[in-house]
Amino acid sequence: MAPLSFTSLNSSLRTREDFQQACISLLEPLKPFFSPGKTCVKLGNTATRYDEIGAQIEGYARPLWGLAALLAGGAEYEGTEDFVDGLRNGTNPDHPEYWGLARDSDQRMVEMCPIGYNLAIAPHKFWDPLTDKEKGNVATWLGYINDKQMPMTNWLWFRVFANLGLLRNGASHSKERLEADIDQLDTFYRGDGWSNDGPEGYTQMDYYSGSYAIQYLQLLYAKLAKDIDPKRSELYKERARQYALDFVHYSDEQGRNITFGRSLTYRFAMSGFWAAIAFADCELPAPLTWGVVKGLLLRNLRWWTRQKEIITPQGTLTIGYTYPNQFMSENYNSPGSPYWFMLGFAPLACPASHPFWTSQEEPYPTASIPATVALKHPKHIMVHKGGHTFLLSSGQMCHYPVRASESKYGKFAYSSAFGYSVPTGGYFLEAIGGDNALALSEDNGETWKVRRVATNARIEEHDGSPVLVSGWTPWPDVSVETYLLPPVDNRPNWHIRVHLVKTERDLSTAEGAWAMYGTRVADGRELETLAAQSAEGRHEREYEALAASRAGVVGIVELSSSRQGVRSGKVLSADANGNLVDSRTVLPTLLAEVKVGEHRAFVTGVFAIPASVKNWQRSWRAGWDERPRLPTWLEEIACCH
Numbered sequence: 001m002a003p004l005s006f007t008s009l010n011s012s013l014r015t016r017e018d019f020q021q022a023c024i025s026l027l028e029p030l031k032p033f034f035s036p037g038k039t040c041v042k043l044g045n046t047a048t049r050y051d052e053i054g055a056q057i058e059g060y061a062r063p064l065w066g067l068a069a070l071l072a073g074g075a076e077y078e079g080t081e082d083f084v085d086g087l088r089n090g091t092n093p094d095h096p097e098y099w100g101l102a103r104d105s106d107q108r109m110v111e112m113c114p115i116g117y118n119l120a121i122a123p124h125k126f127w128d129p130l131t132d133k134e135k136g137n138v139a140t141w142l143g144y145i146n147d148k149q150m151p152m153t154n155w156l157w158f159r160v161f162a163n164l165g166l167l168r169n170g171a172s173h174s175k176e177r178l179e180a181d182i183d184q185l186d187t188f189y190r191g192d193g194w195s196n197d198g199p200e201g202y203t204q205m206d207y208y209s210g211s212y213a214i215q216y217l218q219l220l221y222a223k224l225a226k227d228i229d230p231k232r233s234e235l236y237k238e239r240a241r242q243y244a245l246d247f248v249h250y251s252d253e254q255g256r257n258i259t260f261g262r263s264l265t266y267r268f269a270m271s272g273f274w275a276a277i278a279f280a281d282c283e284l285p286a287p288l289t290w291g292v293v294k295g296l297l298l299r300n301l302r303w304w305t306r307q308k309e310i311i312t313p314q315g316t317l318t319i320g321y322t323y324p325n326q327f328m329s330e331n332y333n334s335p336g337s338p339y340w341f342m343l344g345f346a347p348l349a350c351p352a353s354h355p356f357w358t359s360q361e362e363p364y365p366t367a368s369i370p371a372t373v374a375l376k377h378p379k380h381i382m383v384h385k386g387g388h389t390f391l392l393s394s395g396q397m398c399h400y401p402v403r404a405s406e407s408k409y410g411k412f413a414y415s416s417a418f419g420y421s422v423p424t425g426g427y428f429l430e431a432i433g434g435d436n437a438l439a440l441s442e443d444n445g446e447t448w449k450v451r452r453v454a455t456n457a458r459i460e461e462h463d464g465s466p467v468l469v470s471g472w473t474p475w476p477d478v479s480v481e482t483y484l485l486p487p488v489d490n491r492p493n494w495h496i497r498v499h500l501v502k503t504e505r506d507l508s509t510a511e512g513a514w515a516m517y518g519t520r521v522a523d524g525r526e527l528e529t530l531a532a533q534s535a536e537g538r539h540e541r542e543y544e545a546l547a548a549s550r551a552g553v554v555g556i557v558e559l560s561s562s563r564q565g566v567r568s569g570k571v572l573s574a575d576a577n578g579n580l581v582d583s584r585t586v587l588p589t590l591l592a593e594v595k596v597g598e599h600r601a602f603v604t605g606v607f608a609i610p611a612s613v614k615n616w617q618r619s620w621r622a623g624w625d626e627r628p629r630l631p632t633w634l635e636e637i638a639c640c641h
Helices: 016-033 052-061 064-072 080-090 107-121 132-147 155-167 175-186 208-212 214-224 230-250 264-279 290-305 337-349 405-409 616-625 632-640
Strands: 189-191 372-375 380-385 388-393 413-415 438-441 455-462 465-475 478-485 494-503 507-512 537-541 544-549 552-558 568-573 585-594 599-610
Touching: 016 064, 016 290, 016 337, 052 080, 052 107, 052 337, 064 080, 064 107, 064 337, 080 132, 107 132, 107 155, 107 214, 132 155, 155 175, 155 214, 208 214, 208 264, 208 337, 214 230, 214 264, 230 264, 230 372, 230 380, 230 388, 264 290, 264 337, 290 337, 372 465, 388 599, 413 599, 438 478, 478 632, 494 507, 494 632, 507 599, 544 585, 552 585, 552 616, 585 599, 599 616, 599 632
Parallel strands: 544 568
Antiparallel strands: 372 380, 380 388, 388 413, 438 507, 455 465, 465 478, 478 494, 494 599, 507 585, 537 544, 537 568, 544 552, 552 599, 568 585
8 A cells, every 4th residue: 555645654664665665755746636538637727838738738748757656666556557548549640639730949858758757667567558550649749759859958868869769669769869959968967977968068867967968868878878888888988987086076965966957846856867877887987986875875765855845735745845845946836746756767777686675774984085175167166164055155056037037046145054045026125036146236225136157167176175256247336256155164154255346336235144944943034143052042142143943053154353334234134035945034134335436345254053953953153263364375365345
């Protein structure tokens, strides 16, 4: 009997059988939402940029990521026939629920990927039972993608898998298109295992570069095409070995992933890379043993089962991150979109004898990886210090309009413990999603700008430590140069930012720390002034602001010895539902006015201790009182500004 819902699973989620049950717990609640012909799954009424049938095809196709692996691994699922009927009817032009042929850049192209994967690994359930006519319908529907235009991004992999699913079943397909698409995808490669999500000139290396698409699908291809393309299959596995040594830094000991980039409503898919490693039988270099890989994937799955608000009362996934949230969504998120989640179940295709399943789960390899490391391709400085896993960022951006792009790519820092915030409006400071950003206003605070496009972003090295440097031009007569410095060993919970501002207009400025849970434990009411012995509250004064709550402690302080001008500290009560992790948040912020013609150096220390740190309530005050010092080389730059 399947559990009532994914978040009520009554197991430790450590075995292959537990993993199977987790997958089934997400398939079962879909049954009432199938269309009569089983071709569509409608899970809600919110709209997307593409047509409604395309949206409901998502609801049908994306669960196949999990179902295909479940069946390929030898398990049975009683609802399989519904999905088989959906494929049979959706590709039949004479059926009233026919899906229709793909047009240029059609969402149907995306959903052809899990369908093709399904045909490739579970043909005994999805291909063999079809009649010759039905097989022809499937081949025609999938094959129609081959002469259509599509974005020069990870989407090309979707066409590869449409053809690969047909190829593995001896059906008509386009060998020429498959090879041309892979050749094009290989031009996205930048080195050291990293691929950009698009051609040269794009600056996007988010979860699509790894878990959602490029690395993930390269590894699936490496397994499924090793007999027909052995050289490239081994090449993709070698890239994965390199990439894994960097990607491990995007997770923490608790099983959380750093929130960065778009499409985070895919949730468990953020760890999909580790699932694909198992699927592809890809052994990784030390310290990434099979036990470590298993731990990275299963801890994340267990963490998601503890996020009780991610599902509806009916047991279906919602748009959002840890709770339902449309503000953080993209215009391509339908109610069925979150089921990209299911690609994390790929190890179910592996037999019980696979080393992923036979290995003992191991903890996060904290002691075996660098506490600070600069990744030149994504322009990230990765940090595991003071119990906080986060990254410093400058230089990435989405190459096309995406809702809240400035929040998803343009912030100075992103964390696994403190999720990023997005705008809920634009006409007051509390609504702009101003965490880890320098916000500027030219109209006395009516509207605000934060960085979306960083210019000349680069990683430099000073005193043996990486520094991320970038520029920003919010208006033609305003420029900002920013230096981001990771924590040093004796101040592990502080990072430093220096902003050199030049302006020919009057500006209001607001710089935010991390946003975090902002209400009292006892009664859920707003945090009050922090008392000397209190475990929670807000602290505000000139030059600094701090908040403590059940989520931990976050603070921000002006570090300049001259304290040129005045920056006042304030803990903002952020507009509700803007943060990915907590629906009610506060944001320690520094505020200042800059006059026309001024050159101002803001020297900022940002402090954070997540509640996952042992004994954090007793230790944070000492850490907060020990302020970091600006390195001499940067102090000279700031003083001369």
